[in-house]
Amino acid sequence: MFPWLLLALSICAHPGTAVSPTVPPRHMDSVLDILDALESPARGGSPGAAAALVRRLGVCSTPGCRAVLGGPLGTPERPPALTPGQWQLLTELLHHDPATPELGAVLAPDGSTVALGPLLAGIEAGLRSGGFERPLPTLDPPADPLLAVTITEALGTSFLLAQGSDHNATALGPGGCWDDVENPQNYTLRGPPSPVPDPVAIGAMDGAVLGARLARGPLPVTELLRGYYGTGNGSEVGRPPSSYRRRNFGALAGQGRLEKEVAAVLELLRTLSPTSELLRDVGTQGVAAVAHRAAREFSERYVECPAIMPRCLWGARPYRGTPDPLQPPLGSVFLHHTLEPSRPCQTFSACAHAMREMQRFHQDTRGWDDIGYSFVVGSDGYLYEGRGWHWVGAHTKGYNTQGFGVGIVGDFTATLPDPDTLALVRDELLPCAVRFGHIRPDFILRGHRQLGHTDCPGNALFEEIQSWPGFQRTPVARGLRMEVKALPATPEPPALLKNYKWRAAPVLGGQQAAIPKGAPKGTGTRGGQEGTRPPLQQYLHSEDRRRRHGGSGARAALGAQDGAGDSSSQFGVIGKFTDYPFKSCVHIVNKDIGEPGLPMKPCRTLW
Incomplete structure (x- = not known):
């Protein structure tokens, strides 16, 4: 045994030797x-x-x-x-x-x-x-x-x-x-x-x-x-x-x-x-x-502005690898619910535990580098730092470099977060993100479902955010903006539908989208140039059918389904158009997310 250790032990054991008091934690x-x-x-x-x-x-x-x-x-x-x-x-x-x-x-x-x-x-x-x-x-x-x-x-x-x-x-x-x-x-x-x-x-x-x-x-x-x-x-x-x-x-x-x-x-x-x-x-x-x-x-x-709990306080694991930096100010905010945990967390202990569980799932099961969200909102009055303001997240596939992903702890399919939690995001987080240069003053707010096949952020929460500043109602595919000039009162099957006009243009982050192969010809512009583009493959079907085939696998992904990665061929659902008075039912698909076996069905449901 080392001599210095023997000396230390003998001093500690000597009767009458002063012992430092046990100091309570700084709590x-x-x-x-x-x-x-x-x-x-x-x-x-x-x-x-x-x-x-x-x-x-x-x-x-x-x-x-x-x-x-x-x-x-x-x-x-x-x-x-x-x-x-x-x-x-x-x-x-x-x-x-x-x-x-x-x-x-x-x-x-x-x-x-x-x-x-x-x-x-x-x-x-x-x-x-x-x-x-x-x-x-x-x-x-x-x-x-x-x-x-x-x-x-x-x-x-x-x-x-x-x-x-x-x-x-x-x-x-x-x-x-x-x-x-x-x-x-x-x-x-x-x-x-x-x-x-x-x-x-x-x-x-x-x-x-x-x-x-x-x-x-x-x-x-x-x-x-x-x-x-x-x-x-x-x-x-x-x-x-x-x-x-x-x-x-x-x-x-x-x-x-x-x-x-x-x-x-x-x-x-x-x-x-x-x-x-x-x-x-x-x-x-x-x-x-x-x-x-x-x-x-x-x-x-x-x-x-809201208080942000840093990663060190909720017990975050280290990031795996090297994070990619964002280039603020960004143009979008994407709102999610976590789905699991399904109950809102109202205390620091519960919210910190939820953060650790989500990070563990995203890293160990999903194989991501870190928790996917930029920030997570607890019902305890605090924001919890995920990827934060500076690093690319894994929250909204195809759009992670273009906006921040904000998840609210809970399942908001049928119920809303409490009013204080809603106000924290709407009245504090978003204006302060603009004030401090993280997002642009003309930012666009979207629910996750508008950009991927998921029910996130839940029906109740999605309906709520449609009245918030910055919300963009029409879901669009990345890089693709479509205009329907006119449609007959009873839409024909897609093979006969010719009276439309489409335009491929930058929508988010200035990126263009690839156009799927094999549909009726249309005229359009790209980068300001007129031209003829390959026809779009279209499926016309009811909103209920679209929702059924859209999938609800987000429950297993803790609200971050399709969060990681980037794909220029990822298309969303084209929603209500300016000149189209009927219920949204034009669905642009391709082999990555399409439904090739889905029967084509005219949409006759009015708004």
């Missing part, structure tokens, strides 16, 4: 246990003890926060109610270098990462506003004390520093990853840090929302936090209130109010040391410009 449950011990009379605690202790530990380390809540009153000793491990965790979370705010973060049950400092500062400000302990001071110049200790001081300072930087410094973000979501100990940012990384922004929003609640009347802090976040990794049946933080913070402090309060707190910092030096050469107009930019960018990133 909100650990914090709740600590606060519960501090405030529980049965364990030697008392109401209000937690707020006083965290202030003494340095929850307020900035001039504005100290002007509101006061500074530390001396270094405290470990309360008897806490174990050595709990005490070590609490001091590490609250008494860390201000330049590394991510060290003060914990993983919450809803999957978000929360900085403890602004959260607890907001709770104390709310308690004191509600008459618990001594009242808050009146600030001069006036500023909202709750917003000052949670978000506006950090936000204004961050944008002020970024404005004066010669290195084009970032003022918001980034997010990060935990080493283990089941036993989180280390959190690492995924890019250059700013004074307001994602955990600080989330903790600030939660602190403001909960502080406003406490200002209306006191509640036990542990009870408040447990009801807000839930417990565990979101193992409850329903969606926790914390997942609505963006909406609730936006109602509390919309962009206009946030801008006003950032300007107010900057004027307050002008009177305090050492921030007065930072504002010495910044006039009133400069403060207003900083406040306007800070409020706008914060609202866009953290209020108006």
Whole structure:
């Protein structure tokens, strides 16, 4: 045995040798246990003890926060109610270098990462506003004390520093990853840090929302936090209130109010040391410009746009091989339902499990490089990163390079996702994808069934999205646009149908489609050139028959049937034409997806 190992074993076994305490995981449950011990009379605690202790530990380390809540009153000793491990965790979370705010973060049950400092500062400000302990001071110049200790001081300072930087410094973000979501100990940012990384922004929003609640009347802090976040990794049946933080913070402090309060707190910092030096050469107009930019960018990133759970948080496997890059902005969004799992997921735990199962199926059974979708939408209020914004997916065969594939967890054949989930995609994801340059302003939204033989995204969801901005009602084959000039009241069999006009033209991504062989001649244009093309093979049949032969094998493919690959000979179903008043029943097929044995049948069903 190695000598150093013998020495280590002898030291560990020696009576009286100090042993490092067992530090609980950096999870909100650990914090709740600590606060519960501090405030529980049965364990030697008392109401209000937690707020006083965290202030003494340095929850307020900035001039504005100290002007509101006061500074530390001396270094405290470990309360008897806490174990050595709990005490070590609490001091590490609250008494860390201000330049590394991510060290003060914990993983919450809803999957978000929360900085403890602004959260607890907001709770104390709310308690004191509600008459618990001594009242808050009146600030001069006036500023909202709750917003000052949670978000506006950090936000204004961050944008002020970024404005004066010669290195084009970032003022918001980034997010990060935990080493283990089941036993989180280390959190690492995924890019250059700013004074307001994602955990600080989330903790600030939660602190403001909960502080406003406490200002209306006191509640036990542990009870408040447990009801807000839930417990565990979101193992409850329903969606926790914390997942609505963006909406609730936006109602509390919309962009206009946030801008006003950032300007107010900057004027307050002008009177305090050492921030007065930072504002010495910044006039009133400069403060207003900083406040306007800070409020706008914060609202866009953290209020108006949905939170995206990165792959590292849901436990993704590595990508197999080398992903192909996309070329944004893209022109299309393709909507899917996952079909399996058939039930919507409403918690982080359930949604993360669904993501892992879908990735396992796509990689191990389908043989794809990764989960097929670009993003997946849970009913827990979050988007889950699949292939993401930058890499080609495997979601809509023939169109993967031309758009993003978005899947919603559940089977939406007969029922719809809940209204909040629909709004997340329609009112948040799509506008924000345009705003940040991922898709074009004139993007086209389609359901998967319009571009392949599948019932995806389910009848109920497909009917719903037809009223959404960007939806293109007419299904088209890639590279082929067909115009029917006129049809008789009772359509003849295809062999006799001659009165039509077709045109092959770029439809998606500027790609042309191959034309199947063997049908009546038609005139058309290609690339602006007139000419005679080989006739199209046509089958005319009823919508019901088309749906029966279209297949519903997507159930085995978790909603991503025909997701991988690219084929210029893949054709869809031509839908309702401008000059065709009857029910859509023209079906362009070829040997790849055609139905050569299908009897030709005229379509007489009116719309």
